[in-house]
Amino acid sequence: MLERYPVLILAGAHDDRRKRSDAPIVAQQFRVAGAQVTYRELDSGHGWEQTGLDRSLSRPWFAERFK
Secondary structure (H helix, E strand, C coil), X not given: CCCCCEEEEEEECCCCCCCXXXXXXXXXXXXXXXXXXXXXXXXXXXXXXXXXXXXXXXHHHHHHHCC
């Protein structure tokens, strides 16, 4: 269904809008559907991570996959 589709999930460990267990479940659902999932849990809440780690992880990820 989603074979070889790249999916990036950056989840905040302290997200007050979601349960901490939600993101790993969603990541697994994408994997079961055949997607190539990159999953990272960051020490942040909901929104942009304060140190810029989310941007430093996502930029090269997108650049590598969407040339």
